[in-house]
Amino acid sequence: MVAFRIVQRIRAPPGFVVDWWLDYRSDDAALTRDTVQRTVDRIDDRRIHLTTTSEFGGRLRTTDGTVARTGPTSWHMTGHVSSDGLVVSTMQTAYTVEGTPDGCRVEAQFEFVGRTLPWRLALAVSGYALRRRQRAAFRDYAAAIERDYAARAAAPPPSPSAPPPDEGRRPR
Numbered sequence: 001m002v003a004f005r006i007v008q009r010i011r012a013p014p015g016f017v018v019d020w021w022l023d024y025r026s027d028d029a030a031l032t033r034d035t036v037q038r039t040v041d042r043i044d045d046r047r048i049h050l051t052t053t054s055e056f057g058g059r060l061r062t063t064d065g066t067v068a069r070t071g072p073t074s075w076h077m078t079g080h081v082s083s084d085g086l087v088v089s090t091m092q093t094a095y096t097v098e099g100t101p102d103g104c105r106v107e108a109q110f111e112f113v114g115r116t117l118p119w120r121l122a123l124a125v126s127g128y129a130l131r132r133r134q135r136a137a138f139r140d141y142a143a144a145i146e147r148d149y150a151a152r153a154a155a156p157p158p159s160p161s162a163p164p165p166d167e168g169r170r171p172r
Contacts (some may be wrong), residue, residue: 001120002127008138011103012149017075018097020145021106024048031144032137036060050077056133057126059083063091069160073097081112088119106142110134 013088024040030052034054042050046069053062065079080087094109112130114120123130 001111001113002130004108004121004127004131004134006108006131006135006138008106009100010091010104010106010142011146014097014099014104015072015105016149016152017106017145018075021095021141022048022067022069022075024050024067026064032140034137048111052078057129065091070094087115089114089123108134108138123167146163 011137012020023098024038026038026040028035028038028040032054034056036055037053039051043049043066048067049065050067051062051064053060055061060083062082063079064082065077067075067077069075074096076092078092081089081091089112091110091112093111096107098105098107102131112123112133114123
């Protein structure tokens with residue numbers, strides 16, 4: 001098993017960050033360096049089925065699971081990771097967002113469990129690289145969130161006849 005925690009500070013309010021992060025889209029693959037493809041299927045207003053294919057260690061890995069909002073500023077994902085069409089590990093991640101004076105703090109607790117002894121060993125050996133990759137992805141997300149928040153803050157106010165903006169929705 002490989003378990004680790006990532007904490008990322010983001011200069012945007014917690015509500016904006018949560019809404020932005022949970023607004024999963026297929027074009028999210030462009031946000032991070034290693035993501036090749038993402039498929040998003042909304043199950044209901046609190047759950048999303050998410051399939052992400054990424055390059056890791058020179059091979060393609062697919063994470064397939066369900067993201068569920070668990071509170072106003074928390075959510076979790078449970079699923080599995082496949083390599084070459086075989087499920088090699090289970091995974092779960094719990095996310096929480098807390099307000100800070102200059103924005104917020106996002107914390108994620110990751111846990112990966114290999115399904116077979118060889119994959120347990122592979123996870124143990126690649127744990128450092130996995131943590132490093134997830135930290136890089138969090139930095140990429142934080143930068144995108146901060147850009148979108150700054151752009152929204154700099155935008156002129158909407159006209160009185162325009163519909164209200166969707167606060168956390170990312171610009172397309």
